[in-house]
Amino acid sequence: MNLGSVPRLGRGCRLAEDNLQGWILLIPEGVLRLSGPGPHILQRCDGVRTVGQIVEELESVFPGAEAGVIATETTAFLEQLMERRVVIE
Amino acid sequence: MSPRPHSLIAEVTHRCPLHCVYCSNPREMQARAAELPAAEWARVFSEAAQLGVLHLHLTGGEPVSRQDLIELVSAGRAAGLYVNLITSGLGLNEDRLKALIAAGLDHVQLSFQDCEEEPANEFAGTRAHARKLELAKMIAKQPVGFTLNMVVHRGNLGRLKAMITMAEEFGVDRIEIANVQYYGWALANRDRLMPTRRQMEECVALVAAEQQRLKGKLRIDFVPPDYYARYPKACMGGWGNGLLLVDPAGRVLPCHAAGVIPGLTFDNVQQRPLAWIWEESPAFLRFRGEEWMKDPCRSCDRRAQDFGGCRCQAMLLTGDAAAADPVCTLAPGRKVVDAILAAVNSSEDPVRDWVYRIDPV
Numbered sequence: 001m002n003l004g005s006v007p008r009l010g011r012g013c014r015l016a017e018d019n020l021q022g023w024i025l026l027i028p029e030g031v032l033r034l035s036g037p038g039p040h041i042l043q044r045c046d047g048v049r050t051v052g053q054i055v056e057e058l059e060s061v062f063p064g065a066e067a068g069v070i071a072t073e074t075t076a077f078l079e080q081l082m083e084r085r086v087v088i089e
Numbered sequence: 090m091s092p093r094p095h096s097l098i099a100e101v102t103h104r105c106p107l108h109c110v111y112c113s114n115p116r117e118m119q120a121r122a123a124e125l126p127a128a129e130w131a132r133v134f135s136e137a138a139q140l141g142v143l144h145l146h147l148t149g150g151e152p153v154s155r156q157d158l159i160e161l162v163s164a165g166r167a168a169g170l171y172v173n174l175i176t177s178g179l180g181l182n183e184d185r186l187k188a189l190i191a192a193g194l195d196h197v198q199l200s201f202q203d204c205e206e207e208p209a210n211e212f213a214g215t216r217a218h219a220r221k222l223e224l225a226k227m228i229a230k231q232p233v234g235f236t237l238n239m240v241v242h243r244g245n246l247g248r249l250k251a252m253i254t255m256a257e258e259f260g261v262d263r264i265e266i267a268n269v270q271y272y273g274w275a276l277a278n279r280d281r282l283m284p285t286r287r288q289m290e291e292c293v294a295l296v297a298a299e300q301q302r303l304k305g306k307l308r309i310d311f312v313p314p315d316y317y318a319r320y321p322k323a324c325m326g327g328w329g330n331g332l333l334l335v336d337p338a339g340r341v342l343p344c345h346a347a348g349v350i351p352g353l354t355f356d357n358v359q360q361r362p363l364a365w366i367w368e369e370s371p372a373f374l375r376f377r378g379e380e381w382m383k384d385p386c387r388s389c390d391r392r393a394q395d396f397g398g399c400r401c402q403a404m405l406l407t408g409d410a411a412a413a414d415p416v417c418t419l420a421p422g423r424k425v426v427d428a429i430l431a432a433v434n435s436s437e438d439p440v441r442d443w444v445y446r447i448d449p450v
Binding site for chain 1: 144175235236
């Protein structure tokens with residue numbers, strides 16, 4: 001995964017908003033609870049935007065973040081989800 | 090306060106074109122005439138969602154045997170649930186699957202009995218394998234999550250590697266390799282299904298290696314054979330703790346097998362709200378929490394991890410549903426399990442004179 005990758009949600013994975021738990025990601029074997037920038041990242045994993053574009057958009061959602069931090073964290077977050085095939089390229 | 094359920098297992102029918110020798114349905118099944126209509130299921134799904142349920146597993150029997158399956162899928166999705174279809178595939182075709190996906194189906198879990206036709210048909214008690222091969226290739230092309238479920242046992246563990254390769258070639262997202270659990274029909278066939286110790290050790294090692302090899306490409310979830318374990322499985326994540334099952338006639342159970350426990354009455358969604366059944370019905374309260382536990386569970390450090398194991402297994406093997414699950418090496422009942430394993434491991438390959446699952450009327 002790099003800034004040019006185009007991520008999207010894996011088949012059978014769906015974002016949803018739960019009354020009690022806020023944003024969650026429904027996946028075949030369970031549920032991932034999302035917090036912080038998580039939902040903002042996954043809402044943009046549409047198979048069109050690149051990771052670079054997602055990072056740029058997030059920088060305007062979280063204007064206080066230090067330069068570079070959003071890129072590093074977004075990539076790490078997506079790589080973790082790719083291992084579970086929740087996110088694919 | 091009651092825990093929040095996360096999953097609803099909806100056994101929408103007990104009818105099935107397969108007769109699998111390890112079917113998890115109870116030996117006593119609900120007849121077609123007793124099945125809840127779609128409108129009633131829709132109400133159950135919405136009550137479940139209000140209780141906090143997120144996942145709906147449409148199962149059976151064979152859920153595809155319901156002509157109104159599309160209504161069930163739409164109702165589940167309309168209630169906000171993640172809709173999973175657990176199927177043998179029989180009765181499905183591309184048009185019907187596309188309609189189900191359009192109605193909101195999120196995921197299909199397709200069962201395979203083996204990777205070779207002859208034994209697959211033997212275990213299923215019907216000639217289903219060739220059709221399943223076609224269906225798997227078709228499903229893999231659709232925009233829906235796709236898991237292949239393979240139940241493993243003494244008769245097919247020797248082909249596990251080939252079974253995983255078959256799933257890989259279909260292009261599925263996930264494989265579930267589940268050792269048989271001994272309830273219902275499987276219990277009746279236990280002597281023929283229980284793997285040997287050597288098979289068990291080889292299968293655990295093979296799965297670990299394959300998980301590593303397929304990392305990031307294909308996820309493998311594994312259910313080990315619990316008779317060989319040191320500690321029991323956390324059955325259903327605890328009694329009445331996260332899951333509920335509604336049978337075809339609307340009875341609500343804490344698990345597939347709970348009907349084997351004498352003295353429990355299962356309330357029906359046609360008479361009671363689901364929330365009352367979950368929170369207050371005697372059957373759900375019976376083994377919820379830790380109050381019911383005896384020693385060694387009561388004072389065991391693992392009690393919050395495995396909840397004393399499986400109540401149904403305790404009932405079936407020791408005659409006491411409140412006893413520690415006898416697969417636990419700390420349980421007084423372990424000698425029963427050890428005797429079963431000793432017999433399995435000292436015998437030649439058993440004659441496969443199966444007790445086949447029969448279909449309800």
